[in-house]
Amino acid sequence: MQHQNKTFLITGAASGIGRACALRIAAEGARVALLDIRPAVESVAQVLREGGAVCETVVLDIADPDQTARAVEKISSALGPVDCLVNNAGIVDNIAPLARMKFDAWQREIGVNLTGPFNMIRAAAGAMAERGWGRIVNMSSAAARGGLFRQVGYAATKSALFGLTYNVALEYGRQGITCNMILPGLIGTENVLAMPQPIIDTAIAATPSRRLGTPNEVAALVSFLCTEEAGFINGAEIDIDGGMRLNTLALGSIKENRRS
Numbered sequence: 579m580q581h582q583n584k585t586f587l588i589t590g591a592a593s594g595i596g597r598a599c600a601l602r603i604a605a606e607g608a609r610v611a612l613l614d615i616r617p618a619v620e621s622v623a624q625v626l627r628e629g630g631a632v633c634e635t636v637v638l639d640i641a642d643p644d645q646t647a648r649a650v651e652k653i654s655s656a657l658g659p660v661d662c663l664v665n666n667a668g669i670v671d672n673i674a675p676l677a678r679m680k681f682d683a684w685q686r687e688i689g690v691n692l693t694g695p696f697n698m699i700r701a702a703a704g705a706m707a708e709r710g711w712g713r714i715v716n717m718s719s720a721a722a723r724g725g726l727f728r729q730v731g732y733a734a735t736k737s738a739l740f741g742l743t744y745n746v747a748l749e750y751g752r753q754g755i756t757c758n759m760i761l762p763g764l765i766g767t768e769n770v771l772a773m774p775q776p777i778i779d780t781a782i783a784a785t786p787s788r789r790l791g792t793p794n795e796v797a798a799l800v801s802f803l804c805t806e807e808a809g810f811i812n813g814a815e816i817d818i819d820g821g822m823r824l825n826t827l828a829l830g831s832i833k834e835n836r837r838s
């Protein structure tokens with residue numbers, strides 16, 4: 579029960595990696611606040627409460643600073659001040675050649691993927707600093723390093739999380755807060771598993787570990803970064819991608835596979 583007496587706030591907790599984080603971290607003893615734009619987040623809370631967890635939900639749009647400020651206030655009075663903030667919610671809204679991307683969709687990806695974590699940190703970090711302890715984890719993507727074909731908004735916002743993460747670490751480190759960033763490769767969430775099989779197969783072939791990651795593997799890393807023991811990991815970018823970032827080598831392996 580390594581997170582006993584801690585309050586976690588997890589965004590994008592209705593499905594995928596966020597849901598896996600919620601299930602794992604609640605099982606490790608934390609009080610958990612689950613935030614999502616979809617009311618389906620309540621069904622995750624239901625599962626947690628049935629397992630005996632203390633849990634609150636807020637349906638909100640993290641791109642809106644008023645909604646995020648109100649959510650943090652509500653959670654702090656219901657569960658106690660936020661100790662650990664997991665900025666997991668993210669979207670891909672805009673898959674197209676750059677010249678055909680819609681301006682509104684570009685703005686929306688910036689709003690959710692970059693301004694969202696900024697809003698959440700701005701709302702939660704002050705109380706962490708007052709108490710001299712806090713953990714912040716930003717969910718980026720392998721796309722932050724290598725880009726993602728025809729997803730410039732997604733790739734650009736996930737790269738922008740480098741700057742946000744570094745600055746929060748610089749500004750708040752002396753107040754006992756760490757801020758780190760996770761870069762998953764392709765993870766077998768509901769949405770990913772629903773993708774066409776050739777896309778999944780190509781991603782697996784480009785991954786030295788030759789498989790998808792699991793949501794629970796990402797949740798385990800999130801959980802560790804929020805422990806006491808992880809207190810000297812600050813401003814770090816941690817890849818969890820089965821080696822997918824080693825792209826030149828991986829592409830060599832695709833050819834090798836085709837011959838075999």
Ligand SMILES: NC(=O)c1ccc[n+]([C@@H]2O[C@H](COP(=O)([O-])OP(=O)(O)OC[C@H]3O[C@@H](n4cnc5c(N)ncnc54)[C@H](O)[C@@H]3O)[C@@H](O)[C@H]2O)c1
Pocket residue numbers: 589590591592593594595596613614615616638639640641666667668669690694717718719720761762763764765766767768769770
């Ligand atoms: N699944 C992967 O392979 C993968 C790979 C790299 C990075 N990621 C990142 O991991 C995170 C989780 O991805 P996932 O695959 O679990 O996706 P998902 O779509 O299953 O979960 C994202 C959640 O965020 C919520 N959300 C979207 N917009 C929101 C908003 N404005 N306000 C509040 N909540 C909002 C969604 O409703 C959803 O429940 C994302 O940031 C994603 O970019 C995922």
